[in-house]
Amino acid sequence: MSEVLYSVRMRAAQGGPHELGGHHISGAECIVTLDKVGEMAQSFANRALHHSKGEPDFINIVVDMIPETTLQYIPYVSIEEHYTADIKESHELAISLLHKSPISLMAIHKAFQYLQDLPCSMRGAMLVDSITGERLDVGDRGVRVSHMDSIDNERIGCNTHMKEALVLASKVQSCEGILGELCWSDDPDYTVGYVSFCGVYHRIPHMKAIGSDIGGRVFFIDKNARLETIIEYLENTPVIVRK
Ligand code: WAQ
Ligand code: MG
Numbered sequence: 001m002s003e004v005l006y007s008v009r010m011r012a013a014q015g016g017p018h019e020l021g022g023h024h025i026s027g028a029e030c031i032v033t034l035d036k037v038g039e040m041a042q043s044f045a046n047r048a049l050h051h052s053k054g055e056p057d058f059i060n061i062v063v064d065m066i067p068e069t070t071l072q073y074i075p076y077v078s079i080e081e082h083y084t085a086d087i088k089e090s091h092e093l094a095i096s097l098l099h100k101s102p103i104s105l106m107a108i109h110k111a112f113q114y115l116q117d118l119p120c121s122m123r124g125a126m127l128v129d130s131i132t133g134e135r136l137d138v139g140d141r142g143v144r145v146s147h148m149d150s151i152d153n154e155r156i157g158c159n160t161h162m163k164e165a166l167v168l169a170s171k172v173q174s175c176e177g178i179l180g181e182l183c184w185s186d187d188p189d190y191t192v193g194y195v196s197f198c199g200v201y202h203r204i205p206h207m208k209a210i211g212s213d214i215g216g217r218v219f220f221i222d223k224n225a226r227l228e229t230i231i232e233y234l235e236n237t238p239v240i241v242r243k
Pocket of ligand 1: 186215
């Protein structure tokens, strides 16, 4: 029999809990065996308390058991590194890459506009119709991808941002009904972003200005997909990413 696994998740905010309007500072999660739960909770608490976006006054750490029958194993996205000189070139590249997928140019342009117009970062991702570019998610929270981790020996060389983005992007790519993703970080000192589609993670530098604490994600949704099924998978289905 395999060992029982637990999902450990942390979210931290400033100015009260997220649901009461607090400003999101940091979030992290993992899937581990019981003997690692305490250690991970401790390290997530430390991480929340030492974040470049500021000091939180609210930290929430949740632990729950993963029913063995619900766990899915999914493959990693493959990585393509791109090199660009500035934000303009990066956005042009991101647009031309995404346009190789079935996502329309209008939806791609709207997605950039949505991200650039954000007054502050959302906690989750926007869902955008891949043809019309219309926003499909409700409210300003976005959809938060959760219950994921990796078995992860080959990613030793990557930084934490990249490791976590690869896991998230892999889960998103494994979701039926999602055609692609656009992302850049909300961390002021991290300007790398990516677009992913067809199982490939295109890593692109200079996706935003250094010093900006506004980042975000857009998931491009197939018009025939059922939104509730997509959201349930992203939020609640436990996945482990592996080679
Ligand atoms: N589910 C949905 N959206 C999320 C999640 C999540 N679990 N976590 C973050 N977001 C959204 C939210 O709007 C954040 O403001 C935004 O994405 C950026 O999150 O070197 O670090 O965690 O290859 O700041 C990409 C490049 C880094 C990595 C992305 O995102 C690399 C990053 P951050
Ligand atoms: Mg961040």
